[in-house]
Amino acid sequence: MGLKRSDSELEQGDKAPDFELESYTGEKVALSDLDNYDGVLVVFICNHCPYVKTQVEELRKLNEEFSSIAIIGINPNADTHTEDSVENMEGFVEDNGLDSQHFYYLVDRDQKVSEAYGAKCTPDPFLLDWRHRIYYHGRLNDKQSPEEQVQDREMKEILQDMLKRRQPPEDQKPSQGCSIKWKEDKDI
Numbered sequence: 001m002g003l004k005r006s007d008s009e010l011e012q013g014d015k016a017p018d019f020e021l022e023s024y025t026g027e028k029v030a031l032s033d034l035d036n037y038d039g040v041l042v043v044f045i046c047n048h049c050p051y052v053k054t055q056v057e058e059l060r061k062l063n064e065e066f067s068s069i070a071i072i073g074i075n076p077n078a079d080t081h082t083e084d085s086v087e088n089m090e091g092f093v094e095d096n097g098l099d100s101q102h103f104y105y106l107v108d109r110d111q112k113v114s115e116a117y118g119a120k121c122t123p124d125p126f127l128l129d130w131r132h133r134i135y136y137h138g139r140l141n142d143k144q145s146p147e148e149q150v151q152d153r154e155m156k157e158i159l160q161d162m163l164k165r166r167q168p169p170e171d172q173k174p175s176q177g178c179s180i181k182w183k184e185d186k187d188i
Helices: 050-065 086-095 112-117 154-163
Strands: 020-023 028-030 039-044 069-075 103-107 124-128 134-137
Touching: 039 112, 039 154, 050 069, 050 154, 086 103, 124 154, 134 154
Parallel strands: 039 069, 069 103
Antiparallel strands: 020 028, 020 103, 039 124, 124 134
């Protein structure tokens, strides 16, 4: 029996899988295009997920606070869920104030990048250091529902530590979200 998608797991220090994906505007963006940043926050997101919606404000804040960090939203559901279509991605970016020069919203049509990262849900954040190695794979903050208030902006603190070249936290708290809508649910 082959590995299931959910069995693929990157570990701290692993080189992040490279990618070249198109944004909703058709612009191609590769991980290697982001070498001029001090780090890259890759977050697997989509338009419809209620868990993503609870984290949009945090993504916007991080984007404003860390201009030396590129934030990449990767949509694995564009071809599997109508609300997540490429046509709806632009509205999502504009409606949520994410249209800036440091935020990229990309489409993973064949879901190979999502598989390579071992993404399990939306949102699923992977923080890469300046060498594009996995520094942290875990949640953005402790907010789990729209009614809750953020008590701990974990990713902000982790970003600050990474920029100061401190060791990553040993405790990596997994993100909670909607499962990725895989085109096929089979062995890979």
